Amino acid sequence: MADAAHDLARRLGRQAEAVCRHYLSAGWRQGHYWQVGDVRNTPGRSMFVRLRDSAKGPAGKWTDAATGEHGDLFDLIRESRGLSSFSEVVAEAEMFLGIPRSVHEAQAPLRKTENSSRDPVISVRRLFAAARPIPGTIVEAYLRNRGITALHETGSLRFHPRCYYRPDPREPIQPLPAIIAAVTDLRGRIMGIHRTWLTPDGAGKAVIATPRRALGHLLEHAVRFGRPYDVMAAGEGIETILSVRTALPSLPMVAALSAAHLAAIAFPPGLRRLYIVRDNDPAGDRARDSLIARAGSAGIEAIVLSPALGDFNEDLRAFGVDALRAELRCQLAPEDVSRFMMLSP
Structure with a gap:
């Protein structure tokens, strides 16, 4: 399976710019690099993805100058889509490349890279930072529809207009509006997030299998x-x-x-x-x-x-x-x- 993963990585590298245009659509090409805010597709210019093989490294290698994070196209796909296992990343990459699922049906071994073992707190903090305060958004409409009028001191809640939802590893990602709630420790540090996906008008929760999901370190926190x-x-x-x-x-x-x-x-x-x-x-x-x-x-x-x-x-x-x-x-x-x-x- 390692050879299959290497072959898949080479195929992705040959289409590095197409990968970036698909998964990092908020960015743009700058010379031989793709520039974007971060690996979760936030607008900005701190992250660079190499688009061609060079003496500095192969195509697809990326670095975020703001955080020091770095990785390859597998890591890019995993982080941009919020995937949790390498088998999910392989399935997503094969879907992008148009490779029949049967070619790599067996699960590839988990890659022990710095990014794959990284604490998920980094990702949840970035997702919360990418969302915006709830006043005037459909989050406010959703809460008021439920009779809730006490919206003071709700800085722990934010709105994300396109939060990724995937019902099953074999199904495509759906970008849906969502409440992003910060789960913090006693010192106020974000340790996890809770997502509630909503209908586009905020009339209720989205009609999906699991409209509520949590991510990160939740034990003892709230x-x-x-x-x-x-x-x-x-x-x-x-x-x-x-x-x-x-x-x-x-x-x-x-x-x-x-x-x-x-x-x-x-x-x-x-x-x-x-x-x-x-x-x-x-x-x-x-x-x-x-x-x-x-x-x-x-x-x-x-x-x-x-x-x-x-x-x-x-x-x-x-x-x-x-x-x-x-x-x-x-x-x-x-x-x-x-x-x-x-x-x-």
């Missing part, structure tokens, strides 16, 4: 809204947390993105009370119980906020914000009612 001091709320989904924040706009909150990750979130220093925003299902019950136990061991008071329906976004849409506020008032610690239950942030 999507954060507001800066916690001594009190914080934590739940699973972004929409669920923002629904509660619509009723409690001053309460700092985090979305852990799943029940398993909610159970494992890291507690910020100085936290003395944690509101657990549970989803009304067995997974939510398990996350609640685990988080109560962990909080108790850390000397943190845990108070559970429970929805009437499946989750708090369902409650918000079904009953309205005033009813949701009244529902939550009964569940808060008395001293937190006046502290966080404000009508405006």
Whole structure:
């Protein structure tokens, strides 16, 4: 299979400019190089791809002067399309070259290069940087369609108009609009991202098999809204947390993105009370119980906020914000009612 991979690399090298025009369409030719912002096809001029064999190296080698990243055309295809395995890269390259899949049906061995072993945090940070703030975008329309009006302190959310989605390694990439959420650690460093693909008008999630996907290091980390001091709320989904924040706009909150990750979130220093925003299902019950136990061991008071329906976004849409506020008032610690239950942030 190594010989097959080398042959495929040579074929790609002979068409290096065509590869660049297809996968790095935001760039342009500059002499014997293709110039673009980065390997994820961001407009700019810091990355150079060699288009011809020369004494400096073969065609297809590239370097990003801004980050020091470098690689070959396999790496370029992998990063630009967001692929995770070398077999996916081979399938994509064969599709580009028009090679029947049967020629290299067996999986090629994983190439142990510096780029292939690189921490995915680099990629997720670049994707977040390539997206733009949500005001005036379909992300704002999507959230408002779900009854969410608390859009202050949402710098962790951005909009990407053409975020790559691939339902299956054998199917083509689809560029779709998406919410890009930054998953950060307690120091505010981006460790992962969460993508929610949307319909073009923001009326709802895209009609695809898996409209939500996460990437990067998620364990203990979360999507954060507001800066916690001594009190914080934590739940699973972004929409669920923002629904509660619509009723409690001053309460700092985090979305852990799943029940398993909610159970494992890291507690910020100085936290003395944690509101657990549970989803009304067995997974939510398990996350609640685990988080109560962990909080108790850390000397943190845990108070559970429970929805009437499946989750708090369902409650918000079904009953309205005033009813949701009244529902939550009964569940808060008395001293937190006046502290966080404000009508405006």
